[in-house]
Amino acid sequence: MDFINDTPIYIQIMDKIKSDIITGKLQKGDKLMSTRELAVALKVNPNTVQRVFKELENESICFTKRGMGTFVSEDDQTIEQLKTQLAKEKITQFVASMKALNLGIEDIIKKLRAYEEGTL
Amino acid sequence: MDFINDTPIYIQIMDKIKSDIITGKLQKGDKLMSTRELAVALKVNPNTVQRVFKELENESICFTKRGMGTFVSEDDQTIEQLKTQLAKEKITQFVASMKALNLGIEDIIKKLRAYEEGTL
Amino acid sequence: MDFINDTPIYIQIMDKIKSDIITGKLQKGDKLMSTRELAVALKVNPNTVQRVFKELENESICFTKRGMGTFVSEDDQTIEQLKTQLAKEKITQFVASMKALNLGIEDIIKKLRAYEEGTL
Amino acid sequence: MDFINDTPIYIQIMDKIKSDIITGKLQKGDKLMSTRELAVALKVNPNTVQRVFKELENESICFTKRGMGTFVSEDDQTIEQLKTQLAKEKITQFVASMKALNLGIEDIIKKLRAYEEGTL
DNA sequence: GTGGTCTAGACCACT
DNA sequence: GTGGTCTAGACCACC
Numbered sequence: 001m002d003f004i005n006d007t008p009i010y011i012q013i014m015d016k017i018k019s020d021i022i023t024g025k026l027q028k029g030d031k032l033m034s035t036r037e038l039a040v041a042l043k044v045n046p047n048t049v050q051r052v053f054k055e056l057e058n059e060s061i062c063f064t065k066r067g068m069g070t071f072v073s074e075d076d077q078t079i080e081q082l083k084t085q086l087a088k089e090k091i092t093q094f095v096a097s098m099k100a101l102n103l104g105i106e107d108i109i110k111k112l113r114a115y116e117e118g119t120l
Numbered sequence: 121m122d123f124i125n126d127t128p129i130y131i132q133i134m135d136k137i138k139s140d141i142i143t144g145k146l147q148k149g150d151k152l153m154s155t156r157e158l159a160v161a162l163k164v165n166p167n168t169v170q171r172v173f174k175e176l177e178n179e180s181i182c183f184t185k186r187g188m189g190t191f192v193s194e195d196d197q198t199i200e201q202l203k204t205q206l207a208k209e210k211i212t213q214f215v216a217s218m219k220a221l222n223l224g225i226e227d228i229i230k231k232l233r234a235y236e237e238g239t240l
Numbered sequence: 241m242d243f244i245n246d247t248p249i250y251i252q253i254m255d256k257i258k259s260d261i262i263t264g265k266l267q268k269g270d271k272l273m274s275t276r277e278l279a280v281a282l283k284v285n286p287n288t289v290q291r292v293f294k295e296l297e298n299e300s301i302c303f304t305k306r307g308m309g310t311f312v313s314e315d316d317q318t319i320e321q322l323k324t325q326l327a328k329e330k331i332t333q334f335v336a337s338m339k340a341l342n343l344g345i346e347d348i349i350k351k352l353r354a355y356e357e358g359t360l
Numbered sequence: 361m362d363f364i365n366d367t368p369i370y371i372q373i374m375d376k377i378k379s380d381i382i383t384g385k386l387q388k389g390d391k392l393m394s395t396r397e398l399a400v401a402l403k404v405n406p407n408t409v410q411r412v413f414k415e416l417e418n419e420s421i422c423f424t425k426r427g428m429g430t431f432v433s434e435d436d437q438t439i440e441q442l443k444t445q446l447a448k449e450k451i452t453q454f455v456a457s458m459k460a461l462n463l464g465i466e467d468i469i470k471k472l473r474a475y476e477e478g479t480l
Numbered sequence: 481g482t483g484g485t486c487t488a489g490a491c492c493a494c495t
Numbered sequence: 496g497t498g499g500t501c502t503a504g505a506c507c508a509c510c
Binding site: 178 | 298
Binding site for chain 5: 496497498499500501502503504505506507508509510
């Protein structure tokens with residue numbers, strides 16, 4: 001995994017895990033890698049991974065069993081919400097930034113299609 | 121102008137100026153406010169504005185005449201590029217993040233329309 | 241390190257680092273001194289060093305790992321370019337100024353040799 | 361005349377006049393344009409031209425006759441010196457900067473020849 | 481500990 | 496008055 005420089009690594013790792021959950025690579029109840037394993041795999045400081053898990057727990061996307069590891073939440077609703085909410089956030093932010101460029105909703109869609117065809 | 125807390129002020133100011141150029145509020149060759157004026161207007165330290173100008177100059181969006189002030193580039197191409205490139209960047213990033221959520225182009229557009237109608 | 245008075249300190253520091261890279265004192269991937277260390281070593285304000293790093297990053301000569309430090313680029317090409325380009329710039333500028341004095345290439349070389357022998 | 365941004369305009373104008381003297385475009389005793397004329401011709405603030413003349417006088421390259429204008433010095437020696445000294449300055453500076461790049465005198469000459477042939 | 485941002489205030493050179 | 500550089504000192508987020 002390559003990291004972008006202008007967003008905190010721990011956020012990037014969180015996003016990766018979230019998207020794995022959403023796309024189904026991680027199922028509810030699945031065990032995540034251990035802090036140490038993940039740290040080694042990602043060539044990252046264990047503290048950083050630690051923080052990822054802590055934050056995921058705060059958002060109740062994961063939970064921790066002492067001595068057993070960290071697991072994906074078993075609550076279907078939480079996971080469902082995750083997808084909706086994440087998408088909404090991104091969209092809000094995106095639309096705002098496009099409007100600052102004087103682009104209306106139809107302009108945006110036109111550009112999206114162009115982008116998809118590689119003609120942007 | 122109100123500042124968001126999670127992005128550097130100087131970036132927000134840069135973005136504002138860029139978008140003013142794109143939307144035509146600022147025309148090529150126009151003089152920007154002086155460092156000190158703008159600092160007062162935005163209730164920000166002059167150094168911060170100074171930094172904005174320096175960065176804009178690095179990106180050749182503006183140029184500076186010693187003792188005269190800072191001006192919007194007179195090169196049409198630069199300005200044209202600005203618009204295209206800025207939009208493209210945002211779109212690329214946005215689409216990538218939506219695809220990570222398993223959303224295809226048509227899903228995205230559907231959601232955009234829903235968002236616009238306030239039904240998302 | 242002694243600073244010349246008529247060029248910004250931060251430029252002089254940048255040039256020093258660049259030349260260290262070119263001469264091989266700094267190898268690709270090497271960690272630079274931390275902002276604070278270097279500031280102390282050079283008897284300069286940390287902000288000034290900070291600025292140096294930022295500019296070097298803009299020119300993609302260095303990159304930064306959050307919380308880890310600043311490093312020399314690992315891209316061979318960038319480093320290779322650095323050397324060629326820096327020399328070329330200086331030469332272009334120099335030859336231009338000599339031609340303004342009505343000196344042709346052979347005159348220049350003659351003078352260079354004389355200078356080297358201390359007989360200029 | 362186009363001005364470079366990173367050197368004071370008045371220096372650039374001075375250099376132009378000096379080089380005109382050296383290359384013979386301006387002969388000893390020749391009258392220079394008036395402050396106002398030159399300012400208009402160069403699209404520059406009259407104060408700036410004023411300063412140019414003052415400095416040239418300080419270096420005794422020009423002299424001023426009240427109410428008559430500014431003239432190139434009539435002292436052959438001064439003019440002769442001008443050329444030698446200017447060349448020496450540039451060379452000293454140039455060689456120093458090339459040595460910082462680990463280039464010896466023969467490397468420099470090689471590169472100069474390459475540059476002249478357009479193969480650098 | 482590391483870099484990144486910001487404020488405050490000073491001084492300088494240029495126009 | 497304009498931009499450019501620098502110092503001093505503070506606070507923050509990240510690793």
